[in-house]
Amino acid sequence: MSMAIKLPRLRLKGGTSLWVGGGLVATAITAAILAPVIALTDPVMDANLMNAEIAPCWEYPFGTDAQGRDIYSRIVYGARISLSVGIISQVCNSLIGVTLGLTAGYWGGWWDDLVSGLTNLMLAIPSLVFALAIMAILGPGLVSLVIALGLTSWSYSCRIARAQVLSLKSQGYIQAARILGYGDLRIMFTQVLPNILGPLIVIATLGMGGAILAEAALSFLGLGIRPPFPSWGSMLSEARDQITTAPWLSVFPGLAIFFTVLGLNLLGDGLRDILDPQSTTRRN
């Protein structure tokens, strides 16, 4: 017998996707926060038609657009809008969806019927069409964009949450909790929610990517961020006419969306793995 102190050694599975995803997302968030510091020019005001559509070079690393504005600076500022829309609206969706799905699955009865009906209704109407309708009422702008996207695609998390609750409800530990005197809310938060969190996180990170793309779509349709302010979606939409003559106008905002969405999805996978106690191996 050795007298060495036994330290639990935790080995993280899925570490690669967690670190790569986390790195990509952290880069995007840092860029958004530090935008005034790291941007080379003002994304809106520094238009100079003399510099229009310059290909990427040392002075303009991502090139310039038709008004001569630096694409790199616009992407860095656009990150603020795209990320806040993506993250805030998906947090709204997740909160709404998980609350409805959890309670519907746990309580059942007329509440379940109501929530299921509402979910089916939301799934039947494409969420972008729904968001369009809300945007038409509220008018374009960042706040209405977040509201429109945050209220329209909770049905996926709701469905997943409800199905997971239904499969867990008959497990012995839920019954044991009731027998020990736990109230319904306590059971939902301490017994059910931690056990359904994995798939919900994956859905939420997928949804963040989806919301960034939906913002792009709404801006493309002219209902999102109004020019001249930059968001990745509106930059793409403005670049569509020059896609053959000046491809860097669309390639770089596209890459920004691509890497951010990829990073969010990898981060979701990684988070799911470390939240699962079964994936940590203890060696004594």
Added chain:
Amino acid sequence: MVKPLLVLDDLAVHFKVGSMLAGGVKTLKAVDGVTLDVKPGECLGLVGESGCGKSTLALAIMGLLLPTHGRIHVGGQRISGDTPPDRMEMARTVQMVFQDPYASLNPRQTVRRTLADPLRLHGVKDKAEVESRVIDMMAKVGLRPEHADRYPHEFSGGQRQRIGIARALILKPRLVICDEPVSALDVSIRAQIINLLLELKDEMDLAYIMISHDLGVVEHVSDRVAVMYLGRIVEQGGWQEIFENPRHPYTRALIAAIPDPFHRAAASVARAKAKGEIPSALNPPPGCHFNPRCPLKADLCTVEAPVLEGVAPGHLAACHFRDRII
């Protein structure tokens, strides 16, 4: 006479099945007129096939299902269809050990949390007291203190069942319902868990209801045995009485089904076998529910349901031919 800890008085739990639109509503009589009592410190074995209503009976005693009619007196509480129990009070009186140690522990909670949360919920505020009661309880079920911060998947089936037992006993209940506590375990572990339950019974002054479909398990632990068939008790009595002198043909069939190298009297009776499967509780046979499978079946059996009557002191059987000794 000791005051019973649990009294079931003509307890019935019925479920409405089906809908008005599709085929009409039927009544499933999962538990149909059960009268039973358990005294402090006693172990009652409750035996019957799958689907006979054992688990429904357990849920009703736990206060999770309300009786359709009849009453349950447990501890100081009286539960009937229109008086639901005080759940917190119930939790400190009756607890349950589950069959499947893999599904009955929350995979996201450490042992410490599984045991400490109920204590805090029931008003133990002092951190040191919670900690000492948790460690104390773990020691009682044979777990070491360093196990406290582990998750359920790090334990074997037998250890998990020990955690399940610790969780059931942490609030110091007086009655514990063990729902097939060893049937999901390796045979080599079963004796350990049964012995642990028996030790804890004496140590903590508990009463048990040991639910099983296997009379063999019940035989070793029970003071009294009740045999259940399609929602009714068909025979009950002291375990020696039941095993040596079973009066209901269903009890005989169950005893005959125990693998028995020593050829006990009742088991050697060739006619003791029950034919076929348990009938649907939605559509039970008329008269005695056991009549389609019974070797003693007579015309009377399809007409009149036998009542549970005494054949010896403390030994009751519900059979028209309870006095016919084979």
